[in-house]
Amino acid sequence: MRIKVDVKIFFIIILYIFMQSTKIFALTFIFILLHELGHLVTGITIGLKVKKINIHISGLSVEFENYGKQRNANKIVVDIAGPLINIIALVIAIIIKQEEIAYINLLLAIVNLLPIYPLDGGQILRTLLRKRFTYKETINFIESISQYTLIILTAIASCYLLIGKNIGIFIAILYLWTIIFKEKRKNKIIRKAIRSVENNT
Secondary structure: OEEEEOOHHHHHHHHHHHHOOHHHHHHHHHHHHHHHHHHHHHHHHOOOOEEEEEEEOOEEEEEEOOHHHOOHHHHHHHHHHHHHHHHHHHHHHHHOOOHHHHHHHHHHHHHHOOOOOOOHHHHHHHHHHOOOOOHHHHHHHHHHHHHHHHHHHHHHHHHHHHOOOOHHHHHHHHHHHHHHHHHHHHHHHHHHHHHHHHHOO
């Protein structure tokens, strides 16, 4: 098992602390960690081995060995485990009337279930699409739906920023764009490899 730290996280932490409540940031980070622990514990429970733990801007993420070769049902269970933790925390927060915790977990659950790859929602959508479509068709569709979803979110975040609300949301959207462009570069390499194989057959 390897642990990798993305140094950009420290810049984001400093920026957020100066511009927002340290309490909100701390709570958000805690529930992001619990979200990822949901993935981790579920994966280990069904027999997966941890390949790498990444510590980055959004907190922490887990990579499992041979994850792509797992049964679709196992992958969906692992992917849904994180948002499920946030939904459970949301329900508990509502019951005990902790509005800040409820709001944080509502946002985390919604964001992670968006059809943006590699967020949990995008992972689940990709797994479902692979049942019916080729790998090339799947990555093309996922790339398109991710971009369209993020364009809509960017427009909403821009309006939110213009009326003087939380800049943290806009920063989060910008970070999601960096993820999208990173995935586009990966997909470009994959498409070239697929074309090369098709041309040689």
